[in-house]
Amino acid sequence: MKILVCISHVPDTTSRINFTDNNTRFDTTGVQFIVGPYDDYALARAVELKESLGASVTVLNIGTADTEPTLRKALAIGADDAIRVNAQPVDSYFVAAQIAAQAREGNYDLILMGRESIDYNGGVVHAMVGELLGMPSVSPVMKLDIEGGIAKMAREIEGGKEYLEAPLPLVLGCQEPIAEWKIPNMRGIMSARTKPLKVVEAVPADSGVQLKQYELPPPKGAVKMIPADHVEELVRLLKNEAKVL
Amino acid sequence: MNILVFAELSEGKVKSNSIEAIAFARALSKSVTVVVMGKSDEESLSGLGKYGAVKVIWADDDRLSAGIIQAYASVITQVFHAINADVLVAADSSLATPVAARAAIKLQASLATNVVEVPQPGENLEVKRGIFTGKAFARVILSKPKKVITIKKNAAEVKEHEGSATVERFSPQLNDADFKIRILSSEKATGHILLPEADIVVSGGRGMKGPEHWGMLEELARVLNAATGCSKPVSDMGWRPHHEHVGQTGVKVAPQLYIAVGISGAIQHLAGVNSSKCIVVINKDPDAPFFKAADYGIVGDAFEIIPKLTEAIKAVR
Secondary structure (H helix, E strand, O other), rough: OOOEEEEEEEEEOOOOOEOOOOOEEEOOOOEEEEOOOHHHHHHHHHHHHHHOOOOOOEEEEEHHHHHHHHHHHHHHHHEEEEEEEEEEOOOOOHHHHHHHHHHHOOOOEEEEEEEOOOOOOOOOHHHHHHHOOOOEEEEEEEEEEEEEOEEEEEEEOEEEEEEEEOOOOEEEEEOOOOOOOOOOOOOHHHOOOOOOEEEEEEEOOOOOOOEEEOOOOOOOOOOOOOOOOOOOHHHHHHHHHHOOO | OEEEOOOEEEEOOOHHHHHHHHHHHHHHHEEEEEEOOOOOOOOHHHHHHHHHEEEEEEEHHHHOOOOOOHHHHHHHHHHHHOOOOOOOEEEEOHHHHHHHHHHHHHHHEEEEEEEEEOOOOOOEEEEEEEEHHEEEEEEEOOOOOOEEEOOOOOOOOOOOOOOEEEEEEEOOOOOHHHHEEEEEEEOOOOOOOOOHHOOEEEEEHHOOOOHHHHHHHHHHHHOOOOEEEEEEHHHOOOOOHHHHHOOOOOOOOOOOOOEEOOOOHHHHHHHHHHOOOOEEEEOOOOOOHHHOOOOEEOOOHHHHHHHHHHHHHHOOO
16 A cells, blocks of 8 residues: 655744744744644554555655755654655645645555644645545544555544545545654654655646735733632623623 | 535534625625535525525535535536636535535635635635634735635624525536545534534633533533533543544634633644634633733632633523
């Protein structure tokens, strides 16, 4: 079985978000980049499937040379080889078109990624890749087992879960608790240095979406503290001042 | 501008977030058609006129009663062409977002998800969408002739209009290749308000000390007509189901009122709640970081405050 895991290279979840260049560029000053947390779950499950069923795991990122440490980390976690599409990921369609182009070349049985990237939160790349390749797509997948070419899955829906199955090949957007995040061990880190990392050029893709400007939310006003023995005062404020009751 | 809205049904009725999508479309144009799939009834569907729909196209084929993403995207694309639409609008959800994405590919449309307000009408729509999990916004221009927009909760104000919508049945062309996914079963909390649709959310954290103390939060939620949520540690420990986990890697909510009890307010939790209109934090630790993100705060013992708060709300509701 051949598995492709698509990973995003995103700011750590604790990052403060700022913009530069007249609010048209994300300010990377002091920002730590990580494998997208949802993609990390997808990768962890792929490595488990490799161990239990036998599979090859390729990791793919669309990004400039700065993302290579993130790809090396994925190799250290257990992927066999890596592909970097050398381009700035401008939006969901652009990224989906790159993944689809690589997937056509590699003929994968399973294409995994996170349910969404935590920077631009499109949440649609898996569906777009599925559509571009003519494959079914499922997201957010919280449980995945493969039995005889059939994927058996649980997917989170509003207020519950849905159990479903589909034949491979398949594109999945993943989330917890599909697997536990894996921390690379020393052997993994050492071997990751020599695993193949191929750099390819992007295919053209026009999404018809142009960034105009970024904005930060208006600063929050000061919190109003209410003494613990005056809950009626809180109710009065919620009703008359905030007007939310 | 001709707008098609994909409205989701739940037990035959249009979901409240989909009604916001109709309101969003109506704020952009008077020419609003709604497409629904699966079992419903003529009366509920014609009632969508009240929110601004002119026509409802109803594909009631049995095979569409389950939400199969590929099949829904195909049907929507057929309807989009049939009515010569320019824009497709839907409310973000585990079904509608991927359906919209697939439809956008089929239609070669510009796509924006997570849109938070109604744009100015025009040839190129400039939309504002949430990014960095609610920590920022991006204004993007959708420049292709066809556009697909999915909206976040509270992106549009629901207004009532005169009149009812005409309901037209539609027999789509269904393709077996769109039905490769089989839905075997589902588990759904019944009789509860769903977290992504709730106007008020009551959430508990580790400060609640154990699942056995959730009764008081459920009672508060009941009197407020609210949904219950929780922090990540609470769902990780199995005190509450995963679909109640609010935060960066859980459900992102945008209610009118979010009440956090015994949650310290890690930045990952805040990412899931920062679109709330009003935040109340109740915590025994006066240094809990959540107070900085709150509108109102009470320092004290939740086990004493919650029952009192429940009584005080009962008195005014």
